Amino acid sequence: MNDSNNDDRPPRRPGTRVVTGGRDPASFHGFVNPPVYHASTVLYRSAADYVAHRSRYQYGRRGTPTTEALELALQELEGPQCAGVALLPSGLAAISAALLSVVHAGDHVLVTDSAYGPTRTFCDQILTRLGVTTTYYDPLAGAAVAALMQENTRAVYLESPGSLSFEMQDVAAIAGAAHARGALVLMDNTWASPIYFRPFDHGVDLAIQAGTKYIGGHSDVMLGTVSANQAAWERLRDTVHTLGLCVGTDDIYLGLRGLRTMGVRLAQHHQAGLKVARWLAERPEIARVLYPALQSCPGHAIWRRDFSGASGLFSFVFKPVAQSAVNAFLNELSLFGIGPSWGGFESLAIPFDCTSIRTATKWAPGGPTVRLHIGLEDVDDLIGDLERGFAALAAAR
Ligand SMILES: Cc1ncc(COP(=O)(O)O)c(C=O)c1O
Numbered sequence: 578m579n580d581s582n583n584d585d586r587p588p589r590r591p592g593t594r595v596v597t598g599g600r601d602p603a604s605f606h607g608f609v610n611p612p613v614y615h616a617s618t619v620l621y622r623s624a625a626d627y628v629a630h631r632s633r634y635q636y637g638r639r640g641t642p643t644t645e646a647l648e649l650a651l652q653e654l655e656g657p658q659c660a661g662v663a664l665l666p667s668g669l670a671a672i673s674a675a676l677l678s679v680v681h682a683g684d685h686v687l688v689t690d691s692a693y694g695p696t697r698t699f700c701d702q703i704l705t706r707l708g709v710t711t712t713y714y715d716p717l718a719g720a721a722v723a724a725l726m727q728e729n730t731r732a733v734y735l736e737s738p739g740s741l742s743f744e745m746q747d748v749a750a751i752a753g754a755a756h757a758r759g760a761l762v763l764m765d766n767t768w769a770s771p772i773y774f775r776p777f778d779h780g781v782d783l784a785i786q787a788g789t790k791y792i793g794g795h796s797d798v799m800l801g802t803v804s805a806n807q808a809a810w811e812r813l814r815d816t817v818h819t820l821g822l823c824v825g826t827d828d829i830y831l832g833l834r835g836l837r838t839m840g841v842r843l844a845q846h847h848q849a850g851l852k853v854a855r856w857l858a859e860r861p862e863i864a865r866v867l868y869p870a871l872q873s874c875p876g877h878a879i880w881r882r883d884f885s886g887a888s889g890l891f892s893f894v895f896k897p898v899a900q901s902a903v904n905a906f907l908n909e910l911s912l913f914g915i916g917p918s919w920g921g922f923e924s925l926a927i928p929f930d931c932t933s934i935r936t937a938t939k940w941a942p943g944g945p946t947v948r949l950h951i952g953l954e955d956v957d958d959l960i961g962d963l964e965r966g967f968a969a970l971a972a973a974r
Pocket residue numbers: 667668669670693736740765767768787788789790799800801917918919
């Protein structure tokens with residue numbers, strides 16, 4: 578089997594590329610998967626080779642054949658504009674390494690107000706300490722981010738949709754405004770993954786995924802990935818190497834194993850997510866469902882234009898009701914666990930409130946908010962579970 582891209586076969590679809598990408602059975606005695614190389618030292622053939630760094634691999638921190646298999650698989654999935662992929666020990670590490678790779682002291686970055694909370698903490702604490710300033714912008718600003726660009730703006734950071742509030746960003750419009758002023762574009766693409774949104778086709782330079790979510794897919798690994806185009810790859814690679822960031826090969830293997838089934842899992846998350854979202858939208862207790870795949874969601878038009886699918890994560894807004902009743906709803910659920918993260922095989926439900934983390938926009942949804950991750954359980958059982966939750970809500974009013 579030869580999975581190299583440079584042959585004359587027709588281009589493969591993402592569902593195929595997650596299965597075939599980065600595989601080279603001939604290098605591993607025909608076995609389908611690469612072994613897990615537990616490695617630090619690499620031995621060189623001679624002193625001269627050592628001095629000249631003449632070796633396919635140099636040191637465990639710089640990667641092993643297991644590391645390379647996941648990097649190549651992700652690179653193939655991202656498409657031909659992807660110049661390289663860096664693997665990091667968590668999604669947050671991927672975000673911070675990507676941001677660090679593009680800024681110098683005295684620079685300015687624009688970050689969407691809908692960004693994952695710890696992304697903001699990184700900007701407010703670490704970047705501030707390094708002399709880099711951050712301005713948060715309205716996620717719906719589109720090309721109007723141009724008005725916020727400063728002389729020293731080096732990067733514009735997006736997360737679309739926001740992973741709590743689900744605003745859809747006009748990625749191409751924002752990227753156009755950023756590039757016009759020489760800034761690079763970073764995007765957290767964890768929600769859609771490159772299967773459902775191709776960041777490089779829309780002007781993104783550095784595409785981030787919390788591999789902890791859908792790549793791992795089983796809630797048993799922490800992982801982060803940053804894919805870069807030619808404009809951003811060298812400094813990303815050098816930043817990651819210089820910081821000494823690397824991922825243990827057992828975890829890389831779990832990422833690789835998860836990736837092979839990500840296409841079918843995402844299709845199921847999408848289908849089941851849509852069914853639950855439509856059902857919730859009809860409930861009398863609910864004011865709004867924030868799921869871009871749903872026609873009634875404000876971001877639906879952009880989602881339809883740019884995305885080819887949706888994952889299983891979305892939020893909804895209750896009509897005004899006491900938080901204690903919402904807690905009774907959540908506590909009644911037996912198939913939805915209450916906990917952070919998402920993207921695993923299991924369903925999750927958490928209460929959330931963005932009020933205190935917004936600075937450029939006001940979070941005023943009009944009622945208590947809950948985020949669901951629709952897992953791989955039978956969707957009718959999930960709806961039954963939510964129905965029991967609504968009974969508990971009514972009893973607690
Ligand atoms: C959108 C998004 N990006 C990044 C992260 C961070 O990933 P990790 O938990 O692997 O650090 C999360 C975690 O929940 C997330 O929701």
